[in-house]
Amino acid sequence: MHMIIKYFTDNDLYKFSVMHAIQKLYPRAYVRYDFINRDIGNFPEGFAEKLKEEIQKMPQLKLTKEEKNFIIKKCYYLDPYFIDFLEGYRYNPDEVHISQNGGDLNLYVEGFWYRTVLWEVPLMALISEIYFKMKGIVPKDVESKAKEKAIGFKDIKADYSEFGTRRRFSFDVQDTVVKTLKENSGKHFKGTSNVYLAMKHNTTPIGTMPHEWFMYHGAFFGYRAANIKSLEAWVEVFQGSLGITLTDTYTTDSFFKSFNLKLAKLFDGVRCDSGSNIEFIDKTIQFYKENRIDPTSKTIVFSDSLNLEEVRKIKEYVNGRIHDTYGIGTYLSNDVGAKPLNMVIKLTHVKEKPKDEYLNAVKLSDVMGKNTGNEKEIYICKLTLGLE
Numbered sequence: 533m534h535m536i537i538k539y540f541t542d543n544d545l546y547k548f549s550v551m552h553a554i555q556k557l558y559p560r561a562y563v564r565y566d567f568i569n570r571d572i573g574n575f576p577e578g579f580a581e582k583l584k585e586e587i588q589k590m591p592q593l594k595l596t597k598e599e600k601n602f603i604i605k606k607c608y609y610l611d612p613y614f615i616d617f618l619e620g621y622r623y624n625p626d627e628v629h630i631s632q633n634g635g636d637l638n639l640y641v642e643g644f645w646y647r648t649v650l651w652e653v654p655l656m657a658l659i660s661e662i663y664f665k666m667k668g669i670v671p672k673d674v675e676s677k678a679k680e681k682a683i684g685f686k687d688i689k690a691d692y693s694e695f696g697t698r699r700r701f702s703f704d705v706q707d708t709v710v711k712t713l714k715e716n717s718g719k720h721f722k723g724t725s726n727v728y729l730a731m732k733h734n735t736t737p738i739g740t741m742p743h744e745w746f747m748y749h750g751a752f753f754g755y756r757a758a759n760i761k762s763l764e765a766w767v768e769v770f771q772g773s774l775g776i777t778l779t780d781t782y783t784t785d786s787f788f789k790s791f792n793l794k795l796a797k798l799f800d801g802v803r804c805d806s807g808s809n810i811e812f813i814d815k816t817i818q819f820y821k822e823n824r825i826d827p828t829s830k831t832i833v834f835s836d837s838l839n840l841e842e843v844r845k846i847k848e849y850v851n852g853r854i855h856d857t858y859g860i861g862t863y864l865s866n867d868v869g870a871k872p873l874n875m876v877i878k879l880t881h882v883k884e885k886p887k888d889e890y891l892n893a894v895k896l897s898d899v900m901g902k903n904t905g906n907e908k909e910i911y912i913c914k915l916t917l918g919l920e
Contacts, residue, residue: 573635580632671868682716696865775800801831807898
């Protein structure tokens, strides 16, 4: 049977790492994720049925011995019991709810958080690949473009990783891109977020934590406590491994107000995922200096809508004052002559156990208008943090 998603580890590393943390700390948590499409009305007739067909095939995926051995070798921060659990995990299509109204696709995922967390990335990859197939779009110049970019990043000495699974054109395109980048960037290509492709191309699986980790803690513990609670819980699970933290779930300014000295010293660095890269550099370096921490001992991972020119600009501005590295997505995995889909799947509702009432989970951003979640809850969040 033909399947678009053919491998259990054709998923991003951060979904497995946060799954591990959820199982350890919040095994009864129950959640809902919602699909948000910013390009309204663009799905062709019959799209939902094609997507449902692929989702029904997902229970066939299982962790192979080769994949398990790779995870044991490369993901040393995952406990043995969790890796054994992954061997027995099977996707449950009943957790995914899909309908289509004209060109609008409606999709949500609901169930225990420790299970449903794995759906986001393969669902988005499926939506993207099916969409381009139904549109009859054929990828162009995949290898030559990837080679040109790889050489470009190497020339400016930019350390970077491929982060493009969620909005890739197709698995085959991403596969070709990762292979080409590794062959042409030398030591500057650091790996890929895709665990299967990291195994296939003998490179490092890259990634740490998602926004949903902070969103869950914000919903339960309040927005002033969210960052500290999230980071301390992460440390409890991973004991210092996976030490790059997001800052923009409730805005970077709020994050740095709560990022205490202990955590600032413990975490290896921060990730810039929205807003001005230049402003973020200044804020981060200033924060470390004010806390008597040498900025050159820390890292910024830049990951917001990057291309070669933007990386060059950032690198010139950093100028060695802090370690800089780059996580690059759609620009690498979906640069084939077609406009990538502008979509996300976000955590929207959480509860501590199935019988409880749902709480709203929201995400702010360092960019106006990119907030996600219930509007009233977003207002409460902003009011709490002094952003209104």
